[in-house]
Amino acid sequence: MTTQAGTFDAEFDVVVVGSGVAALFGAAAAASRGLSTCLVEKTDRFGGTSAYSGGAVWLPGNAVLARDGLEDSVDTGRTYFRAVVGDRTDHDLQDAYLNTGPMVVDFLQDTLGIPTRFQAFPDYFDAPGRQEVGRSIYPKPIKGEEVGERTGDIRSSVPSDQFGSPEDTARLEGGRAWVARLVLALDGMESAELWLSTAAERLIRDDDGRVVGVEVREGSGLRSIRARRGVLVAAGGFERSTELRRRWQRMPTSDWSASHPDTGSGDAVRMFDEVGARLDLLDQSWWCPATLFPNGHAAFTLGFRSGIIVDGAGRRFANELLPYDQMGRRMHARMDDGAGEEFWFVFDDSEAGGYPAICVPAPDPEQLRAAGLWHTAATIGELAQAIGIDPDVLAESVTRFNGHAAQGRDDDFGRGEDPYGRFFLGASTAEECLRPLGGDRLHAVRLVLGDLGTKGGAVIDPNGAVVGTDGAPIPGLYAAGNSSASVSGEAYPGPGVPLGSGMTMAFRAVADMAGKPLPVNPAPVAR
Template sequence: MNAVQDGFDETADVVVVGSGGAALAAAYTAASGGLSTIVLEKTEYFGGTSAYSGASIWLPGNQALERAGLADSVELGKEYFRTVVGNRTPGFLQEAFLSTGPELVEFLENDPLLRFEYRPFPDYFEAPGRITGGRSICPLPLPSAELGTWLDRLRPPIATDQFGVDQDRATLIGGQALIGRFLLALDATGNASLRTRTRMTSLIIEDGRVTGVVVETENGTRRICAERGVVLAAGGFECDDELRIRHHGLPGGRWTSAAPGSNTGDALAALREAGAAVDLMDEAWWCPATLFPNGRAAFTLGLRGGILVNAAGERFANESLPYDRMGHEILRGQATGVSHIPVWFVFDDRFDTIPAISQPAPDAAAFREAGLWRTAGTLAGLAGLIDVPADALEKTVERFNGFAASGVDEDFHRGEDPFDRFFAAGEGPNPCLTPLERGPFHAVQIVLGDLGTKGGARTDEDGRVLNESGTPVPGLYAAGNSAASVAGHVYPGPGTPLGSGMVFGYRAARRMASPEHAAQPR
């Protein structure tokens, strides 16, 4: 096909929409295999939400875990994942994800720019196949000087990007290192064109096949031909309030961890245009988030003290739960008719800031001025400030303090799981149970945040988008949060979103690299 003659402005073998971990894994796989590849990012920075992340990657039995001496295997990972996820997602999809993880890590580490190491971080459920310390890997730190001008095109850390707090970027870690390393590796292939401020507005569909995309650039509209296929890995719809209310029944477009204006459902609209079947539209990678004066909310985890109370002034869950599990508890509580959005994070004066991990940490003075941090000399006084029943809050704290003394949380079992204890810093018989007894007492607003939505295209084991009859849409692939998650309604362990997104981006590119294989029906 002569792309220009057929009305295209340019052509490539593969077009990837998005620039997070899933997108760049697909792009790197294609480009390193000799396919001309165009990466389209609609914002001014590469990296998406992945650039904000800690870049944990959950891929059981891979060689980075083996180097660390971890006694893990794909079979153990399958046992754990299948127990936790169940049959909510297709067995062939789970099999492809878990079996491909070691192959993906080996493939990436063949490039000296892409190296990983084990970092302890417990899996999120007590289930067969769970291993002590978890099975997450992370990219090696990257001196920012090695990025050269790419550094200016890498999305800054979330504290800087959304809250204006400067951070040292001399050495990049986590998601900054992951995206930085992918940018360098892609550039080195000589087969990739990476573009910012280029928004896909629609797919080009000819005779039922996706043959390219229409994009808006600073210089106008362009039509790009994708001879092997288009990969949609542009995130979900977490930044769009209207879509969130429609699918979740809740606001939250400003509470998500995603960059403002980034993931507004462009991929979802394109998928619907192509007749894709979708799933998990009611789900997200949930998390508690501290509400900030600018209206944004910061992902909050690893509580070292304090309790969470609802509008009734009562605890409703183990506050040390993994963040997605706590998010689901907030949703379940909200469904009872008692407001759980926001909840109040209540702690005593032994802490000079919130006893949890938040990036950035709240500034108490600014929060007080905004009404998001309230302080009183007594619990009854604090209850009045946060509009919960005083007697209920006092009884809740009294009961919790009794648990702290005994070391046993009889209501919610806080401190009994390795994940709970991973962040614990308290004293006494249970380091997760620190009594609230030193006035004045404080309360900070916590809302329901997320790390992205989960709803997207149903796909096969190679990331091919399926229509309502289960047939692949020719030329169209999806990965990351543009695809319905293989994890279903749960978040099995740290790095599941990145791990699964990268696997299916890799598998999609491998499929596109084999035209004779791609032509066969699944």
């Protein structure tokens, strides 16, 4: 869409589309520079998929890590990142992310006053430069009374947002804490305006092809907003578009994504396509195993303390203690190999019938049993019949795993050999992660391939500018977060890469809009 000067309904220096952590951080970076900034969010709550996250932010070598006693550096993080990601994304883009990370943390603390802390959560790959305790920082929780009247504008937690649990606003943690603290910071800036229930419909270009604004819908009406310096799109991916998930990712549904049904509908990728942006990584997501619930939604599940995971044929196919994205990729591969979309978590009564995994909300056995998603039986044969699996195949899988447990070594998939797998069990050896299945009752709970959002979108340069199909940046257009093709390519290096890279590239995009682009390789600063 093109427009002529003077036909806009409102004008700002910067327009930000979306309200996840990357979008809010970008808006705060712009407003703190004195740039008039308008952030538009299509739903009635701030936060997007970021509000559902644990809140980890992966930025190697930052001041918070040093303050909290972790020895780390940007170069060590680069060694690790490069070993994991390789050449799948441009090295200048990778360096822009990694080298700018410490500046992002300094801005969080010194300019925005947001308190942060290091919290252990291992890096996901056994590669040079890995931190076995991780290198992620988190926001300190914030009380609802501190958020005040804005509390109702922050997206609810997963249990209340998707599964009907009572909403708890007494204390906001993780991603919700980031969202709340950033919204409060923006509320304190005179140059920032935040518009809820305002959906971006299309990008506006001038006759020279520069993106100069956004057309938005408020209720039944359309408005055009001019962006004098640029438009930053950080509106999530297309995780909630069944059509796009089927087309690009061979997924049967979008209902299993850990995002709100009203977010991640693919608006960003559609708008990018309309202006000739280059797109990449459309077949990729931040994958994870997920427990299927009666309402058709699925909840992110990790930290399997016992039991095994089998495919629809009853065969174990991976180390259950893999980092969740890697386990999700194994599940996707099984689906592509024709094993179907059905997976089962098989475990015994060693936790008194409880669920031996981390899942929020915790599944209610009776509700899942009524929906045919949780089966209980006295024998392997009976359990196999209940879930429609060949009893001999399931029995063979259990017997073989029990043999591994007896010898204290998983010869098939190496369960418990990596520090990540031992982390959630508080284990120091692989043997502690191998508990045989047995007892009077066995359970099988339905798992599906879930995700924490898609990671494909517009290709960006080191300044966060969207690259066109001709290889040149599209003037006035920037992207960050899951609206952009991830800087980590097809890999998920560690907890907090999605938020950390989104915040960093939004920060760099704003600097470019302000006419003060940040160097890819800045001179070292003495601390």
